[in-house]
Amino acid sequence: MNINELHDAWITAGQNYTDKQANVQNMAIALANGTKDYTDEEIKNAKKEMNKAKQARDLAKDALDSATESNKMVESTKPVAKTLTDEHHVFANGVRDLMSGKTKVLNLVSSSSDNQTTSGAGLTIPEDIETRINKLIRQFDALQPLVNVESVSTVSGSRVIERFGLMTPLTSIEDEDADIAENDEPKLATVNYKIKRYAGINKITDSLLKDSDENIIAWLTTWIARKVVVTRNQAIINVLNTAPKKATITNVDGIKDLDTGMLDPAINRLGYFLTNNSGLNTLKKVKDAMGRYLLQPDVAQAGAFTFDGKRIVVVSDNWLPDVSKDTHPLYFGSFADAVTLFDRENMSLATTTEGGKAFEKDQTWIRVIDRFDVEMVDDGAMAVGSFSTIEDQPANLAPKA
Known part of the structure; x- marks a missing residue:
């Protein structure tokens, strides 16, 4: 064998x-x-x-x-020059000399730290790549900060949550000797999660890795970070779209109906709008009955806008794409109350120069696996809409006939 x-x-x-x-x-x-x-x-x-x-x-x-x-x-390792202090070069040599064992490495099977040298299977990678990737992820326009994130240590489980719902008042008691009636019960629901695995592989020729340290590492870390953001964004969007839907919005009243007409007032006070850059560009052009632009600058944040006193959070089209051509998404609600991302917190990175066809092709294969699940916790905490164009409000100062 x-x-x-x-x-x-x-x-x-x-x-x-x-x-x-x-x-x-x-x-x-x-x-x-x-x-x-x-x-x-x-x-x-x-x-x-x-x-x-x-x-x-x-x-x-x-x-x-x-x-x-x-x-x-086992490939012979190439020693790192003592004068090589730039962290990009140090990291690049760590990837290139996979079997060096001179730096702290990530055990890629168990996702645990291990200071021991791993033998010739080529399954180690410098641990600081995860720090690099996480820093890049935070720079991108991700949806994850908008929802509730819960770290979990098991691959599956459940949570009991209280949903927003109608509540009856306490019963009035006129007779001091009368029995006290039972209260109605809180509206409880069980939310189950099951951690899913998302993975991808990049293949790099060893000659290219040796000749282009800086470019390869910069590309690798950026690519993985973008891939993680896109993957988690898509999972969040899929869950957001399961919330109660509003018909395609065509006028200003339709936008107002999305928040005040569909959600509990308690959520309405906490909620905000979410759209992409193309959607904001369309909304910015809508005018009120007096010919003024409808969106108002957000005094709390330069460059941001509000509608009807509610802030508008804008995410790049790259991370929150249009529903279809020229049709933009518009969400409203308290997304942290509506959606939870269950994070397994052990993204693993593995490299091999011998597995698969890597040895035959003189390549280094780099595999990333991300583990998480996204679930709708309370679909009464948000609503979904979409729009292509929004009509200007008609002028209402014309003299009556």
């Missing part, structure tokens, strides 16, 4: 163990919540399968390490 086959076997065994582990975790959660009963035999078998899968994964890793060592397939 060659190195590639052993590497693939290790990856497959690792995924199988992750699946078995997730199954045991789900059973534990279900038992804790009282939503399902499992027999002692079922619990015993699940734990047995998980332990067996772990042994298979560890065996595959040992076999891969042994084969790599015996076949002398």
Whole structure:
């Protein structure tokens, strides 16, 4: 069996163990919540399968390490010059010399930190790439800051939340000896989440990586950061679009109906509008009955606008695209109350010079996996609309006939 086959076997065994582990975790959660009963035999078998899968994964890793060592397939490392202080060069040499083991690395299978040198499978990458990527992500126009983000440590779970709803008043009691009536119950709902995996691979020839350190690293970190933002944005948009919808908006009254006509007043006071840059450009041209532009400058933020006293948050078309050609999105609500992103917080980065076809093609393959889930928590906390053009308000000062 060659190195590639052993590497693939290790990856497959690792995924199988992750699946078995997730199954045991789900059973534990279900038992804790009282939503399902499992027999002692079922619990015993699940734990047995998980332990067996772990042994298979560890065996595959040992076999891969042994084969790599015996076949002398570890690339010789290139020492970093002591005078090389620029962090881009340091990081670039870390990626290029994947097996150096001189810097703290990320264990890409378990997503845990490990100071030990990883042998010839080529599965390490300098840890500071994650810091670099996270800094870039914050620079982009992401939707994630608008919603509620909850860090989770399990692959699935549930949350009990209280929805906005009608509430009856307390019962008036005239007779001091009368029995007190029971209150109506809070409107509770269970929101389930299940962490999903999103992944992609970049392939770089080793000669290009050696010849163009700066350009390759800058491209790599920016590409991964953009990919993560786009991926999470799309998941958030998909959930936003499940909220109650308003017919296509064509006039100013339709915009007002989106907030005051569809949501609870408590949410209305907290809410704000969300659209993309193309949508804002269209709204900025709408005039009121006096011929003045309808949008007002936001005194709290230079360059921002408000409508009917509500602020308008604008996101680039790159991150919040049009619904269709020349049709722009318009959301209103308290998005932090409406949507929650459950973040597993262990994006993993893996590189290999030997897995797949990388060894045959003299390439370095870089894989990113992001883990999260987005769920609608309260669809009564926001509403969805869209528009192409908005009519100017008609002049209302014309003399009556």
